Amino acid sequence: MSRARGRATTAPPWPVAVPATLAVLFLALPLVGLLVRAPWGRLWEVLTSPTSLSALRLSLVTGAASTAIALVLGVPLAWWMARSAMRGRSFLRALVTVPLVLPPVVGGIALLLAFGRRGVVGQYLWDWFGVQLPFSTPGVVVAQVFVAMPFLIITVEGALRGLDGRLEEAASTLGAGRLQVFRQVTLPLVAPSLIAGTVLTFARALGEFGATITFAGNLEGVTQTLPLAVYTGLEGDPAEAVVLSLLLLAVSVLVLVALRDRWLRTGASA
Amino acid sequence: MSGLHGRAVVERGAFVLDVEIAVDPGEVVAVLGPNGAGKSTLLRAACGLTPLTGGRLELDGRIVDDPEADVLVPATDRHVGVVFQDYRLFPHMSVVDNIAFGPRSTGAGRGEARRRAAEWVARLGLDGLGDRRPSTLSGGQAQRVALGRALAADPALLLLDEPLAALDAETRLDVRSGLREHLRSFAGPTLLVTHDPLDAVVLADRVVVLEDGRITQQGDPWDVARRPATRYVARLLGLTLLGGQASDGEVALDGGGVLHVPSEEIADGDVLVAVRPSAVSLHAERPEGSARNVWNGVVDGVEPIGDRVRVAVRGAPTVMVDVTPGAVADLQLAQGREVWLSVKATELEVYPA
Numbered sequence: 001m002s003r004a005r006g007r008a009t010t011a012p013p014w015p016v017a018v019p020a021t022l023a024v025l026f027l028a029l030p031l032v033g034l035l036v037r038a039p040w041g042r043l044w045e046v047l048t049s050p051t052s053l054s055a056l057r058l059s060l061v062t063g064a065a066s067t068a069i070a071l072v073l074g075v076p077l078a079w080w081m082a083r084s085a086m087r088g089r090s091f092l093r094a095l096v097t098v099p100l101v102l103p104p105v106v107g108g109i110a111l112l113l114a115f116g117r118r119g120v121v122g123q124y125l126w127d128w129f130g131v132q133l134p135f136s137t138p139g140v141v142v143a144q145v146f147v148a149m150p151f152l153i154i155t156v157e158g159a160l161r162g163l164d165g166r167l168e169e170a171a172s173t174l175g176a177g178r179l180q181v182f183r184q185v186t187l188p189l190v191a192p193s194l195i196a197g198t199v200l201t202f203a204r205a206l207g208e209f210g211a212t213i214t215f216a217g218n219l220e221g222v223t224q225t226l227p228l229a230v231y232t233g234l235e236g237d238p239a240e241a242v243v244l245s246l247l248l249l250a251v252s253v254l255v256l257v258a259l260r261d262r263w264l265r266t267g268a269s270a
Numbered sequence: 271m272s273g274l275h276g277r278a279v280v281e282r283g284a285f286v287l288d289v290e291i292a293v294d295p296g297e298v299v300a301v302l303g304p305n306g307a308g309k310s311t312l313l314r315a316a317c318g319l320t321p322l323t324g325g326r327l328e329l330d331g332r333i334v335d336d337p338e339a340d341v342l343v344p345a346t347d348r349h350v351g352v353v354f355q356d357y358r359l360f361p362h363m364s365v366v367d368n369i370a371f372g373p374r375s376t377g378a379g380r381g382e383a384r385r386r387a388a389e390w391v392a393r394l395g396l397d398g399l400g401d402r403r404p405s406t407l408s409g410g411q412a413q414r415v416a417l418g419r420a421l422a423a424d425p426a427l428l429l430l431d432e433p434l435a436a437l438d439a440e441t442r443l444d445v446r447s448g449l450r451e452h453l454r455s456f457a458g459p460t461l462l463v464t465h466d467p468l469d470a471v472v473l474a475d476r477v478v479v480l481e482d483g484r485i486t487q488q489g490d491p492w493d494v495a496r497r498p499a500t501r502y503v504a505r506l507l508g509l510t511l512l513g514g515q516a517s518d519g520e521v522a523l524d525g526g527g528v529l530h531v532p533s534e535e536i537a538d539g540d541v542l543v544a545v546r547p548s549a550v551s552l553h554a555e556r557p558e559g560s561a562r563n564v565w566n567g568v569v570d571g572v573e574p575i576g577d578r579v580r581v582a583v584r585g586a587p588t589v590m591v592d593v594t595p596g597a598v599a600d601l602q603l604a605q606g607r608e609v610w611l612s613v614k615a616t617e618l619e620v621y622p623a
Contacts, residue, residue: 166354166356166358167358170352170358171360171371171375172319172345172346173317173318173319173346173348173352173420174351174375174423175346175347175349175372175375175376176371176375177346177375178346185360189361189362
């Protein structure tokens with residue numbers, strides 16, 4: 001009896017083992033399929049094709065731009081949400097979380113209605129400044145920021161709330177002004193979360209598809225980022241779609257490596 | 271007027287802190303009180319982290335908080351050094367950088383700040399620890415770093431919030447005597463908050479007892495320890511405090527019973543009698559002897575304290591008595607045991623209520 005129980009701690013009983021194994025297979029098999037069926041012989045040729053190169057360049061540029069915008073706008077919002085005792089803070093937090101759970105295509109529609117040429121804000125952008133966001137590269141950035149910035153805000157806000165202000169209080173009694181407290185105490189202490197949030201945001205922006213294609217369209221060299229190129233490739237040259245998918249998979253693996261201390265350590269908390 | 275002066279009123283819901291406070295340069299004042307008495311609120315008000323809702327505080331002749339006149343000097347500009355109970359050292363900085371933070375913030379250059387920090391490292395006996403992170407320090411070391419960080423900023427007022435509470439009993443002794451030296455050499459006013467009467471007696475020139483937002487007693491620490499005005503302080507010190515009416519060298523106690531006291535010491539009227547547990551003797555039979563106060567009672571509880579045993583005896587009056595473990599065995603002291611008590615009149619501390 002005791003031996004059976006001792007063995008049970010290493011080998012799970014079958015009601016656990018069977019579904020668990022199925023889950024692993026289910027998650028792993030598609031990746032295996034991608035690697036097995038990839039046209040390795042054409043890899044370089046496809047990667048260096050004008051379509052791929054322009055999609056890659058566009059993805060990197062827009063991804064970097066949206067990450068930068070998310071940092072500039074999102075970190076102050078995270079700080080404000082973490083520190084102010086304002087009413088409606090939970091409402092604000094819910095608002096920030098919406099893009100996380102909203103289907104991206106719905107986000108794209110919403111962006112069109114707000115920033116399209118007939119949109120709530122977009123009509124004035126067009127009438128007064130002649131600016132049109134949809135179907136433009138800046139439109140891609142807008143879509144990515146909308147979808148990805150919440151990752152940064154949520155991550156940084158959590159870290160700031162964990163800091164609970166006691167060290168900042170100590171710093172202020174030592175004569176440090178608010179900006180100095182933020183730069184020398186707050187920021188270094190939330191740096192790990194800030195980096196994690198930034199990587200996460202960049203990865204999400206890079207993978208953005210639904211909101212982008214809805215709001216910015218699929219114009220090669222202008223709005224056709226890597227995920228959109230994959231989608232287009234499926235209809236024309238499937239090999240291209242697979243190669244570009246491999247590229248995006250590689251980026252995901254890199255992100256995982258960058259965040260390994262945060263996510264892959266057993267029992268680690270965020 | 272230099273030093274800290276004024277009246278601090280902080281209302282927060284049903285709780286009201288309302289105290290007159292005065293700390294002169296070079297003076298160390300201990301605020302002694304139970305949890306929730308408003309000690310930390312007073313400290314936070316003094317350093318500008320909690321604004322007053324009434325009264326007015328002056329530091330070195332400058333009004334730093336006056337809600338009526340809408341004056342509030344924020345913590346950043348108040349030059350008040352604080353040693354927090356949990357120290358609040360910056361975990362991402364070395365010991366030297368922690369101590370240099372104050373001088374840096376108040377305008378010293380990087381080199382100058384580090385030089386001053388290094389001085390404090392040496393002065394506080396932290397040699398060799400300058401490059402360490404706070405998480406690698408012992409409790410006593412962290413306490414000294416926190417003190418150095420507060421003092422290196424050259425504060426106009428030093429505040430210490432339960433400076434020894436986070437330490438274990440053994441290190442507390444060492445750190446307390448070290449702290450005493452450093453407080454002596456600080457020229458400005460010092461306000462320290464504690465719930466340990468020993469801190470007050472060892473570290474402070476004057477003690478202020480704070481209970482439920484009000485000052486209930488203040489004065490020389492030894493006087494307060496000898497003649498506590500409230501049950502809270504008496505209990506902290508292990509004394510039994512009895513109230514009563516004095517007349518002709520006798521005190522008729524409020525809770526029943528009469529004690530003979532040294533008649534020359536006290537005028538008639540309301541008085542308090544402090545009874546030290548070690549001044550009372552226990553006996554199995556009614557004692558014959560010189561003690562003028564003899565009464566009987568029933569043992570209510572027996573509890574070892576260090577090398578003594580503290581016995582609560584219910585009677586008129588009910589008192590605490592310290593005896594040796596041997597006496598516990600000899601007298602078969604246990605709950606419900608009937609005993610006789612005696613105490614000499616000269617052993618009683620009697621003073622006006």
